Amino acid sequence: MEEGCAEVAGIDDVARALERTSGGGVILTSLDAIQDWARGYSLWMMPMGTACCAIELIAASFSRFDFDRHGSIPRPDPRHTDVMIVAGTICTRMAPAVKRLWDQMPDPKWCIAMGNCAVSGGIFYYDTYSVVRGVDQFLPVDVYITGCPPRPESLQDGILRLREKVRAESASPSRTREIEGVLPLPSDAPRGEAGESE
Amino acid sequence: MNITELREYLCTQYPDLCPLFSIEFGDGVLTVPSDRLGEAMCSLKDLGFDFLGMLTAVDYGDEFELVYRLRAREMHLGLFLKTRVPREAPHIRSVTALWPSANWHEREVFDLFGIVFDGHPDLRRILLPDDWVGHPLRKDYEDPNIIRRPDYL
Numbered sequence: 448m449e450e451g452c453a454e455v456a457g458i459d460d461v462a463r464a465l466e467r468t469s470g471g472g473v474i475l476t477s478l479d480a481i482q483d484w485a486r487g488y489s490l491w492m493m494p495m496g497t498a499c500c501a502i503e504l505i506a507a508s509f510s511r512f513d514f515d516r517h518g519s520i521p522r523p524d525p526r527h528t529d530v531m532i533v534a535g536t537i538c539t540r541m542a543p544a545v546k547r548l549w550d551q552m553p554d555p556k557w558c559i560a561m562g563n564c565a566v567s568g569g570i571f572y573y574d575t576y577s578v579v580r581g582v583d584q585f586l587p588v589d590v591y592i593t594g595c596p597p598r599p600e601s602l603q604d605g606i607l608r609l610r611e612k613v614r615a616e617s618a619s620p621s622r623t624r625e626i627e628g629v630l631p632l633p634s635d636a637p638r639g640e641a642g643e644s645e
Numbered sequence: 646m647n648i649t650e651l652r653e654y655l656c657t658q659y660p661d662l663c664p665l666f667s668i669e670f671g672d673g674v675l676t677v678p679s680d681r682l683g684e685a686m687c688s689l690k691d692l693g694f695d696f697l698g699m700l701t702a703v704d705y706g707d708e709f710e711l712v713y714r715l716r717a718r719e720m721h722l723g724l725f726l727k728t729r730v731p732r733e734a735p736h737i738r739s740v741t742a743l744w745p746s747a748n749w750h751e752r753e754v755f756d757l758f759g760i761v762f763d764g765h766p767d768l769r770r771i772l773l774p775d776d777w778v779g780h781p782l783r784k785d786y787e788d789p790n791i792i793r794r795p796d797y798l
Contacts, residue, residue, distance in 0.1 A: 538772075539773070539774055540772060540773060540774055572792065573792055573793065573794035573798070574791060574792070574793060574794050575791065576781045576786075576788050576790070576791055577772070577773065577781070580792075
């Protein structure tokens, strides 16, 4: 049992060794392709639904939107899941429980903040004593979905964005690509052809 | 039985409660002094009010008003019971012995208003973390973590 765990923990060492070997990149690329395909198309979700966003999350799971076709199956057990979807308002009393569920999820794991409450506190941002202003205060959020509540299509877009991010990962840290955000900041370089002026 | 019949019934059974009973907006309201709460509650339970649906409080500045919503399921009747406690010493008798559903409601009122229910089996905070300071639904509650909404929003 312990030897098996040691093998899993050694994947990074193998990746580093492959990078140094001539021709190892081919193996690494194939390995990444399999890994990213497997991870990206089986994003089982932990439905952390605490408020009305959970209704949209439930709607997304059933036949009209059918997230099974993306490989996103809701599982009630955090130990079975890859992505935690925080759908709803998180109160100060609830935050430790959410953190504990997050800690129970096995790596690799991702987090989607669904809805304005999970993103920033939403309508509870001002004049409220008990609401956490965004789950990114205690969770590493990968995808933010705005809306009050967001449509299931928005959640679908979030899952697909997350899949892009998952597929950009590599067994070797130096090969992991950065995925740019959906909305560029004003300080970012304009998209499209470099040097193109208007 | 409707609400006027309830008043007559209450007046024949418990004449001392009769002057405290009033009908406001079609609902029976029994306003009792806080030291007579236990007595009134026992009488109402004997009368058939076997279900405590809700229990809450209102901050009126120098005193708190406690509001109990009682229901008599066989008579199809509802009744409000109100009592006031002073802000300096907010103590009231617990009714968990009569209606077990009062347990969590009284914990909530204790949590958010700081009203102490004497005789409650397990009086501690229920909605807020245990180390919370203050009682947020009091009008004079101040918390530095609250972000006030600016005037232009």
